[in-house]
Amino acid sequence: MILSVRDVTKSYGKDPVLKGVSFELAEAQITALVGPNGSGKSTLLNIIANLLPADTGTVTVLGSSNKDTKMFRHVSFMQDNIVLYDYLTGYDHLQFICEVQGLSEDQLLAAAERIGITSYLRKKVKNYSLGMKQHLLLAMAIVNQPKLLILDEPLNGLDPTSAIRVRELLLSLRAEGTTILLSSHNLAEIDRVTSAILFLKNGELIQEDLAAFEQIRYQITALPLEKALQTLETAGIPFEQADGNLRFLEKACTLDRVLQELTQQGVTIQDIDKNISGSEERYRMIFGGGAKADAPAEV
Incomplete structure (x- = not known):
């Protein structure tokens, strides 16, 4: 088992965000995490990556507790671009990861080429567009060739051409044996990469195979x-x-x-x-006919 989440709860003050969330991910699959704004998707992803403590429950990654920092040699978590430093170049960001994880420059350049950022790799991030920042974050996430890849809104800010490239990348990574957990409000793109969806509603998880709704x-x-x-x-x-x-x-x-x-x-x-289509129809059934998929900003 690549990822096991058991009875995870989380509250902010008296407000419960996650209420006993449990699920498992096996090898080489893409699973989407979907829910309205404020439903707790980012909270759940941060808990899985051990960037935020759960109130109760356990998370196991590759057979070990997620509190074992060694897991990051095999796990990557792509967060929002606020983790980037404007005064550093894209190369600087990738080089830091490679130095920490003992990766070679060849691996750095291979990741940059695969994502398509070599032309601006030496430019400072302050000169990057939103789409360019998203591409850099993706390169940072795959440079260590992770077994588990966690992506928080990977399609945010991408034009249609870039979104297609990211979709093809995800499918390629899955074919190579990478397990992917992604949150997204782009239901159309979700339908193109997976039918396995975790809907998060009122702090509880609804796990779906959308084949019946496709x-x-x-x-x-x-x-x-x-x-x-x-x-x-x-x-x-x-x-x-x-x-x-x-x-x-x-x-x-x-x-x-x-x-x-x-x-x-x-x-x-x-x-x-x-x-x-499939996820949108099921989304409306779960969250109501007038419901919209969530915006990128999220608890």
Whole structure:
């Protein structure tokens, strides 16, 4: 077992934040921690990383107590960019980690190249954009090739291209055997990397496999549109028309059949967009129809 959290409680004064939280993470999986702002996600992550003491309960990492500082040779925790120093360069930050953990410069440069920060590695952090800081934090988190990677809002401040790269990185790390626990308010991206989600509500944990709630929706741009509409209607395929595009759920009909019906009638397919949803639907069921995923700032 990579991570075991047992009956963890935490209160601030008379206000309970975590009420007997328990869960386990096995090897090579990505699990998301989701909840409204103030639900205690960051508190829980800080307790796991032994940066904050729990009132009661235990946390075991790689078979040892999380209070054993040796765990950080195999565990990384990516926090908010407030941990960065404006007057140091990205290289300085990575070099400090490498010196503490006995890592080589080759490992430093490999992490920087993998994240794509080599072009500004020698610049001071005060000149970094929010996205550049997020990239540096990711490089700092993977430089020691951790077995357990804990990420607090890793997609915060990233443009769509960078978010795609981070998603691909997470999937690649999982394939290499890294177990990942991440908190995020970006439910769309969560759906793309995992269906294992821990919902935190009123200090209690709701553990879900979202396979039962997952929906895959396709949007197709096809010409001529009128012919495409007539073809799908004749074939009895349920669809929606929006902004000149065709939309349908995979549960209603497979993409292969839709494409086959259209191409057989001489319809040209210009573009296909795939959207996976599941966490948002379940989030609304748990937290209410008007609920929104949390903002980055959090207790």
